[in-house]
Each structure stands twice: as C-alpha cells, then as structure tokens.
Amino acid sequence: MSKTISIDGQAVAFSDGQTIMDAALAAGIYIPHLCHNPEFKPHGSCKLCTVKVNGRNVASCTMPAVEGQEVLSDTGELNAERLVLTQMLFVEGNHLCPGCEKSGNCQLQAVAYYLGMMSPHFNHFYPQREVDASHPDVLLDRNRCIYCELCVRASRDVDGKSVFGLSGRGIGTTLVVNSTSGRLGDTSIAATDKAMQVCPTGALLVKRRGFAVPIGDRIYDHLSIKDHLSIKEVQTGGDHE
Amino acid sequence: MEPCEFPDIEQRLSPVLQRHGADASRLLQILRDVQDTLHFIPPEAVTCISSHLGIPRDSVEGVAGFYSFLSLQPAGEYRVLFSDNITDNMLGNRELMQYFCNKLWVEQGRVSEDNLVSVDTTSCTGMCDQGPAALVNGWALTNLDQNRLDLIAELIRSRKPVADWPPMLFEVVDNIRRKDTLLGDAFESGSAIRATLTRGTRETLAEVDKANLRGRGGAGFKTASKWTFCHAAVAEEEGSVICDIGGNPERFIVCNADEGEPGTFKDRVLLTSYADLVFEGMTIGARVVGASKGFLYLRGEYRYLLEPLEAVLKRRREAGLLGDNILGEAGFSFDIEIHLGAGAYICGEESALIESLEGKRGRPRNRPPFPVTHGYKGRPTVVDNVETFAAAAKIGLHGGEWFAAQGTPQSTGTKLLSISGDVSRPGIYEYPFGVTVEQILRDCGGDDAHAVQISGPSGTLVSWQEFGRRIAFEDLPTAGAFMVFHRKREMFAAAHNFTHFFAHESCGFCTPCRVGTELQKKIMDKIAGGHGTPADLEELKHLGGILGSMSHCGLGHSAANPVLDTLKKFPGTFERKLKALAFEPAFDLDGALETARKITGRDDEWAHL
Numbered sequence: 001m002s003k004t005i006s007i008d009g010q011a012v013a014f015s016d017g018q019t020i021m022d023a024a025l026a027a028g029i030y031i032p033h034l035c036h037n038p039e040f041k042p043h044g045s046c047k048l049c050t051v052k053v054n055g056r057n058v059a060s061c062t063m064p065a066v067e068g069q070e071v072l073s074d075t076g077e078l079n080a081e082r083l084v085l086t087q088m089l090f091v092e093g094n095h096l097c098p099g100c101e102k103s104g105n106c107q108l109q110a111v112a113y114y115l116g117m118m119s120p121h122f123n124h125f126y127p128q129r130e131v132d133a134s135h136p137d138v139l140l141d142r143n144r145c146i147y148c149e150l151c152v153r154a155s156r157d158v159d160g161k162s163v164f165g166l167s168g169r170g171i172g173t174t175l176v177v178n179s180t181s182g183r184l185g186d187t188s189i190a191a192t193d194k195a196m197q198v199c200p201t202g203a204l205l206v207k208r209r210g211f212a213v214p215i216g217d218r219i220y221d222h223l224s225i226k227d228h229l230s231i232k233e234v235q236t237g238g239d240h241e
Numbered sequence: 242m243e244p245c246e247f248p249d250i251e252q253r254l255s256p257v258l259q260r261h262g263a264d265a266s267r268l269l270q271i272l273r274d275v276q277d278t279l280h281f282i283p284p285e286a287v288t289c290i291s292s293h294l295g296i297p298r299d300s301v302e303g304v305a306g307f308y309s310f311l312s313l314q315p316a317g318e319y320r321v322l323f324s325d326n327i328t329d330n331m332l333g334n335r336e337l338m339q340y341f342c343n344k345l346w347v348e349q350g351r352v353s354e355d356n357l358v359s360v361d362t363t364s365c366t367g368m369c370d371q372g373p374a375a376l377v378n379g380w381a382l383t384n385l386d387q388n389r390l391d392l393i394a395e396l397i398r399s400r401k402p403v404a405d406w407p408p409m410l411f412e413v414v415d416n417i418r419r420k421d422t423l424l425g426d427a428f429e430s431g432s433a434i435r436a437t438l439t440r441g442t443r444e445t446l447a448e449v450d451k452a453n454l455r456g457r458g459g460a461g462f463k464t465a466s467k468w469t470f471c472h473a474a475v476a477e478e479e480g481s482v483i484c485d486i487g488g489n490p491e492r493f494i495v496c497n498a499d500e501g502e503p504g505t506f507k508d509r510v511l512l513t514s515y516a517d518l519v520f521e522g523m524t525i526g527a528r529v530v531g532a533s534k535g536f537l538y539l540r541g542e543y544r545y546l547l548e549p550l551e552a553v554l555k556r557r558r559e560a561g562l563l564g565d566n567i568l569g570e571a572g573f574s575f576d577i578e579i580h581l582g583a584g585a586y587i588c589g590e591e592s593a594l595i596e597s598l599e600g601k602r603g604r605p606r607n608r609p610p611f612p613v614t615h616g617y618k619g620r621p622t623v624v625d626n627v628e629t630f631a632a633a634a635k636i637g638l639h640g641g642e643w644f645a646a647q648g649t650p651q652s653t654g655t656k657l658l659s660i661s662g663d664v665s666r667p668g669i670y671e672y673p674f675g676v677t678v679e680q681i682l683r684d685c686g687g688d689d690a691h692a693v694q695i696s697g698p699s700g701t702l703v704s705w706q707e708f709g710r711r712i713a714f715e716d717l718p719t720a721g722a723f724m725v726f727h728r729k730r731e732m733f734a735a736a737h738n739f740t741h742f743f744a745h746e747s748c749g750f751c752t753p754c755r756v757g758t759e760l761q762k763k764i765m766d767k768i769a770g771g772h773g774t775p776a777d778l779e780e781l782k783h784l785g786g787i788l789g790s791m792s793h794c795g796l797g798h799s800a801a802n803p804v805l806d807t808l809k810k811f812p813g814t815f816e817r818k819l820k821a822l823a824f825e826p827a828f829d830l831d832g833a834l835e836t837a838r839k840i841t842g843r844d845d846e847w848a849h850l
C-alpha cells in the first residue's frame with residue numbers, strides 16, 4: 001500500500017518512517033540542503049531545506065512525511081529565504097572561494113550558485129577562527145565551518161571515534177576535537193575516515209589532494225547541485241570528492 | 242595568562258565524582274561543582290570527567306562551553322555578574338558596574354591580574370523588583386548601590402568566602418502585592434493529594450480538563466491534553482488501556498523552573514513561599530500520568546533556593562507525601578529530584594530543558610516526536626511551568642468548576658504577574674484573567690506609563706493607546722512579565738537591550754537564529770552609535786521575517802518581536818537616531834584616524850577627514 005504526499009503539485013510516494021526529504025530525494029526532487037546527507041541521522045540545523053506544509057514552514061529533512069501533505073518547496077518566496085540563509089553562512093565565517101581547494105566541489109558554493117547569490121549582502125563578521133594543520137594527513141580550517149555536524153555524526157556513528165563536537169553557543173559556537181591539546185594531530189582521525197568525506201565545505205580537507213582535479217573540471221563546474229544531487233546523492237550518499 | 246596546571250586533578254575531583262556516580266546525565270551537575278571548587282573547568286578536569294563518565298572528551302567540553310556560568314578559562318576567584326535586563330539598566334546597573342570595576346581596578350569581561358576577581362554582565366537574574374541585581378559566584382545579590390558595592394569590594398579584597406558575607410546582601414523578598422485564589426487561600430499540605438486519591442485518577446484528570454487549565458509558561462497549551470497524551474503514549478506503546486494506572490513503565494514529570502524570560506520572577510516567589518503547592522501539583526500530575534519520578538529544573542540564578550527546596554522535599558518525604566506508597570496508597574510512588582541549570586535561557590524551552598536534564602548542551606530537539614511521547618531518556622514526559630503545577634494542586638483540591646468560575650472562557654483561573662520598571666510598587670500581582678492593562682497600571686502605580694512589555698522580550702510591546710487590552714489568551718497571552726516604561730524612556734533602548742539578550746542566548750544550532758540575532762544586534766549597535774539609516778530599518782524588518790519563519794524554535798521565532806513591535810508602535814524612537822542619509826558605513830572613518838593622530842601628535846585640519 002503506497003502513500004503519497006504532493007510536492008509542488010507532483011504526487012510523491014513514501015513509506016512510513018520517511019521524511020519529506022527522503023521522499024523527495026527518492027523521487028529525484030531537489031530540495032536545497034546542507035546539513036543533510038541521507039546516510040546520516042537527520043539534523044535540522046541549516047534550515048535550507050525549509051518547505052511549506054499546509055501553510056507552515058518546516059524543515060523537510062526532519063519532518064516525517066504524512067499522507068496527504070501538500071508541500072511547497074520550489075517557490076520564489078522560499079528560495080529567496082534560502083538565499084538569505086546562505087548569505088548568512090557566508091558572512092558568518094571566512095570563505096575564500098576563488099582560492100579554496102574545495103572550489104567547484106563545495107556544496108555551500110554550489111547552493112549559492114543554485115540560489116542565484118550574487119553578493120553576501122550583509123557585512124562580513126570576519127571572525128577569528130583557528131586553522132588546525134597539526135595532523136600529517138588532514139586539515140581543519142574552522143574559517144569555513146558551517147556547523148552542519150556532518151563530521152560529528154560521521155565520526156561518532158560510522159568511525160566510532162567521536163573526533164568532533166561543538167562547544168560554545170550562539171555566534172560563539174566552535175568545532176572542537178577530541179584531544180587534551182585540542183589539536184587534530186593528537187586525535188585518532190585518519191584521512192580514510194568517513195568524517196573526512198562528508199564535509200559540505202572546505203573546512204575539512206585531506207592534505208596533498210587539493211586541485212587533483214583542476215578547477216573548471218569539478219562536479220559543480222558542469223552540473224548544478226540540483227542536477228547533480230537529484231541524480232547522484234541517492235546512489236553515492238553525497239560523497240563529492 | 243598561562244593556564245593553571247592541575248596534576249592532582251583526580252584527587253581534587255574525587256569527592257565530586259563520587260557524589261554523582263558515573264552517571265553521564267549528571268554531567269551538568271558535576272561541572273557546576275567543579276566550577277564551584279576550582280572557579281573554572283580546566284582541561285585536566287575535562288579529561289578526568291570524560292574518562293570517569295565514559296563519554297568523549299569533546300562532549301564534556303561541549304557542555305562546559307554551552308552554559309554561561311561555566312567557564313573553560315580561568316575566571317577569577319570571585320566572579321561578579323551584573324544582571325543586565327532593561328529594568329536593571331533603568332535602575333543604573335551600568336554605571337554601578339563601572340563604579341565597581343574602577344574600585345577593583347578591573348576591566349569588564351577581564352580577570353584581574355591577580356586572578357582574584359572578574360566583573361561582567363549576565364542576562365536577567367529574576368530580581369527585577371529589587372534590582373539592580375548581580376550574582377557573585379552564582380549567589381544572588383539585590384538592591385545594589387554604591388554603599389553595598391563598596392562593602393562587596395572590601396569583602397573581595399580581604400578574600401572573605403562568599404558564605405561568610407553579611408546575609409543582608411543576599412536578602413530576597415517576595416513583594417506580593419495582590420493575592421487572589423492561588424496565593425490568597427491557606428493551603429494544607431497533602432490535602433490536594435488526599436482529594437485526588439479519594440476522587441480517583443481518571444476523575445481528577447476530568448477535573449483538570451473541566452477547569453480548562455492552560456499552561457502558565459506562555460504557550461497556553463491545555464494541561465489536561467498534555468497529561469492525557471503523556472499517559473496515552475505508554476499505553477499505546479504497551480498496548481494497554483488509557484488511564485490504567487499502576488505497574489506502568491517509566492514516565493516523567495518535569496517542573497520547568499527555568500524562568501529565564503527577562504522581567505519574570507513569579508516562579509521565584511512560588512518556589513520561595515508556595516513550594517508545597519508546586520510539589521503537590523507535581524505529585525498529582527504524577528498520579529494522573531503514572532510517573533514515579535519527577536524533576537524540578539531550577540535555573541542557576543536561583544541557586545540560593547536549592548537548600549530550602551531540598552528541605553521542603555525532605556519534610557514532604559517524612560510526611561509521606563513523597564516516596565513509596567504516598568499517603569498509604571499501595572503502589573503510588575513518586576519522588577522529586579532538583580537539577581540546577583547554569584545560565585542558559587534556552588533551557589526553558591521544554592525539549593532543550595530535557596537535553597539539559599540529560600546532561601547535554603541545551604539544544605532544542607527536532608519535533609515530532611514531542612516530549613509527551615519521547616521526552617527524558619526517550620520516555621513520555623510532561624513538562625509544565627511552576628505556576629501550572631500550583632494551579633493543578635488547587636484544582637485537585639477544589640475541583641474544575643471552582644477553578645473555571647474565575648477568568649474568561651478561554652483563560653480560566655488567575656494569573657501571576659511579575660511587575661517591574663517604572664512603577665511605584667513593583668512585585669507580584671495575582672489577577673483573574675481578563676484584567677485590563679489599565680487596571681493593573683492603576684494598582685501598581687504606573688501613572689506615567691507610556692508602554693508595557695508584556696511577557697518579556699519574546700512577548701508583546703503594548704503602547705499607551707492599547708491600555709484597554711486584556712491579559713488573557715484571547716488577547717494578550719503572557720508568561721507573567723509586565724515591564725513598565727514611563728513617558729521619558731527611550732523605547733529604542735529597550736529594543737536594543739533585547740536584541741543583545743537574544744543574540745547572547747541563541748543556542749547557535751540553526752542558521753537563521755545563530756546568525757540572524759547577531760546581525761540584528763550589530764544593526765542596532767550601529768543605529769545606537771548614530772550611524773543608522775533608513776536602509777537599516779528595512780534590514781531589521783527583513784531579518785525579522787526570516788527569524789520568524791525559518792528558525793528552529795520559539796527563541797528564534799520571537800527574537801525579532803521587540804524590534805518589530807517598537808518599529809511599529811514607536812517609529813519615532815528609531816527615526817530620531819538615524820542619519821538622514823541613504824547609506825552610512827558602520828564605522829567612523831575620521832574616528833579611525835584618532836590613533837594615528839595621537840602617535841604623530843598632530844591634530845590640525847589636514848589630520849582629519
């Protein structure tokens with residue numbers, strides 16, 4: 001017995017336990033998102049995936065699909081609000097797209113392109129955030145972290161190491177690592193860990209692999225995130241390297 | 242400053258760790274104790290606690306970093322935090338804090354060179370009727386003035402332990418100005434439980450339903466529905482019948498005494514002088530939903546109430562009103578544990594409160610599922626406000642009809658209001674629902690009132706034109722704060738203060754609130770600094786929309802209310818501050834050259850822009 005919801009007027013089948021996002025991804029419908037990755041427990045923090053259900057805004061990645069829901073997602077109003085959230089993420093940190101190793105493979109950048117972001121709009125915060133290059137194989141540049149906690153979830157749930165966590169609160173939130181020195185070099189992380197594959201930005205990078213594929217030939221240089229994710233994410237679980 | 246070294250950390254923490262056992266849900270309580278002992282939480286302590294509890298180090302650091310009253314950096318032997326609500330501002334707290342800093346030779350936000358003292362602000366401490374207030378190492382100080390601060394500075398300089406300071410510094414009075422049925426009638430401990438047992442559980446729930454009691458914490462959800470859902474949750478899961486009490490799996494009753502909303506202090510008074518009523522309401526709730534364990538989540542600012550409340554609990558246990566077989570009823574077991582918060586307004590939000598009870602960061606959960614089905618440790622949990630439980634006790638005793646006879650159709654019973662600001666008689670006022678703002682102002686001596694902030698920053702700003710409006714869920718819902726501003730007050734200052742409050746208290750989980758409250762704060766600072774433009778007002782409105790529609794929880798949803806309300810009702814207060822320009826940078830170009838002028842010793846015309 002198949003149940004359905006409607007997303008932007010299109011009937012979408014779902015089964016019990018699925019969220020609106022699950023149903024959309026399975027049907028190849030793209031709802032912008034950053035903190036979600038179908039391999040992990042939904043988190044609900046970036047709010048880019050917000051949709052209107054029966055007139056109310058909800059995060060589609062955490063909201064269970066319920067028979068008969070009328071979901072609006074690809075609307076001018078919602079995309080405009082998503083654009084503002086993306087701009088917020090850009091001004092909150094220090095993003096240096098043109099020189100970033102992740103450029104072209106970065107989901108944050110790709111979402112910004114998709115939503116038509118032409119400027120950061122707000123004044124930059126220019127926060128002081130630490131770069132941690134202490135590990136021989138991996139780099140953590142907190143300037144580019146958006147607190148999606150994908151690395152937190154991957155390290156805890158898949159790698160079984162809990163290398164990452166959040167501390168502080170509000171705008172003072174920081175990504176911390178599991179060592180007395182507070183440095184990544186003193187943790188058990190390895191370049192092959194799942195945690196190293198999930199970061200949607202250039203905050204967590206494997207060293208000496210930058211620019212392996214030249215800028216211009218990268219994923220989002222050719223496909224919009226919508227076209228890429230709606231095809232690929234279902235199969236590969238969002239590994240964009 | 243070099244971080245301190247604690248090679249003997251195991252020994253130093255062992256009494257604390259022993260007291261709490263290896264229970265990770267006690268993490269926040271453990272960290273509080275460590276903070277009390279060492280005045281901060283050094284890295285060695287984080288490591289030690291993490292291995293003792295068997296949880297990752299970064300989880301411990303995450304919790305320690307979340308709560309305002311915990312500090313991962315050395316914080317001074319005496320930590321003085323001035324309450325910074327708008328009512329404290331109006332009573333001159335900023336000037337007093339400066340006076341105090343000068344006296345002790347410290348800079349706000351810094352620890353003194355000798356590690357003795359640090360001075361800073363904190364969000365509202367719930368003493369608005371007797372401010373300016375502050376906390377010293379977590380203990381509430383009231384009615385501050387220069388004399389008291391002189392004395393306090395002296396006590397600190399002579400390193401007198403806070404426990405030995407003169408009690409008058411810590412005196413907190415109730416200030417009850419108007420009593421009605423909740424506060425007015427004498428209450429005999431046990432009487433409501435007895436009535437409940439006689440009447441029966443199902444019948445008691447029916448009385449709460451008939452009373453149409455709605456939650457006093459702000460949202461006004463029907464209490465009987467919440468209790469029914471909670472009870473039904475397990476019944477559904479276990480396939481048993483609704484309202485079948487006895488032999489049930491775990492459910493929990495939680496009393497929300499976080500009272501973090503600036504301007505509210507009625508729960509403080511209930512817990513000071515009516516604790517029996519509150520605990521009795523929790524016990525009745527436990528009987529109705531079939532819970533055997535309850536928690537009182539007490540905000541850190543009310544630390545001084547901990548021992549008195551423990552004493553009440555002890556007395557009730559001895560009287561057979563808590564514990565096993567309450568009042569001789571076989572199988573009716575219920576007890577209450579007190580959990581202390583540590584400075585986080587968001588922990589008043591019920592799912593964040595539950596996270597905090599479990600010893601985690603106070604981050605609101607995703608819903609559904611709701612706490613009534615998946616609350617504390619994943620079990621069905623009722624979270625109700627202090628006043629809600631007090632009212633439930635009265636309903637247990639007198640029945641639903643008696644209760645519903647007061648108030649309005651949608652808002653039955655009475656409401657406690659915490660009145661502060663520009664009034665001659667601040668304090669607690671109990672009114673039947675439906676009372677007008679005008680009437681209240683007359684009673685409390687708010688003669689020159691120009692505006693009232695109802696239900697705190699997250700509530701509604703009411704201007705003098707609307708004083709005919711009523712306190713009721715039908716019109717002006719409120720958790721209880723009633724802050725009065727007279728004609729000469731600059732309403733911009735209040736909105737400005739509130740934006741700082743929300744930015745400080747955002748948990749940081751979701752993008753719109755984490756960044757949006759900070760953006761809002763920066764724009765308000767810009768306007769306050771005389772650099773605002775009409776475009777900034779548009780930006781404030783725009784941000785307000787995003788906060789309201791995209792945020793994860795109630796904090797973000799309401800964080801723009803004060804700005805939006807003030808813009809709508811007192812536009813002049815903003816406009817007077819604006820530069821009549823289309824664009825204005827957030828900083829002063831000429832001012833930026835000041836240092837260069839000082840260094841070069843020049844101040845001629847050419848040294849200015």
Ligand SMILES: Cc1cc2nc3c(=O)[nH]c(=O)nc-3n(C[C@H](O)[C@H](O)[C@H](O)COP(=O)(O)O)c2cc1C
Pocket residue numbers: 455456457458459460461462464497498499500501502586587588589590591592624625626627629794795796
């Ligand atoms: C940011 C935020 C802070 C809150 N603070 C409190 C509080 O301090 N006390 C309280 O009783 N409810 C508070 N609430 C409401 C609670 O989430 C919850 O609705 C309430 O405790 C339910 O109790 P009631 O039904 O008895 O009102 C807060 C809600 C939000 C969103």
Ligand code: SF4
Pocket residue numbers: 144145146147148149150151152175198199200201203204
């Ligand atoms: S490092 Fe990357 S994956 Fe981890 S929280 Fe930051 S942005 Fe997300």
Ligand code: SF4
Pocket residue numbers: 587604605746747748749750751752754755792793794795796797798
């Ligand atoms: S709205 Fe604010 S307080 Fe609520 S979850 Fe989001 S960041 Fe946290």
Ligand code: FES
Pocket residue numbers: 032033034035036043044045046047048049050059060061062
């Ligand atoms: S993808 Fe749903 S909130 Fe981030």
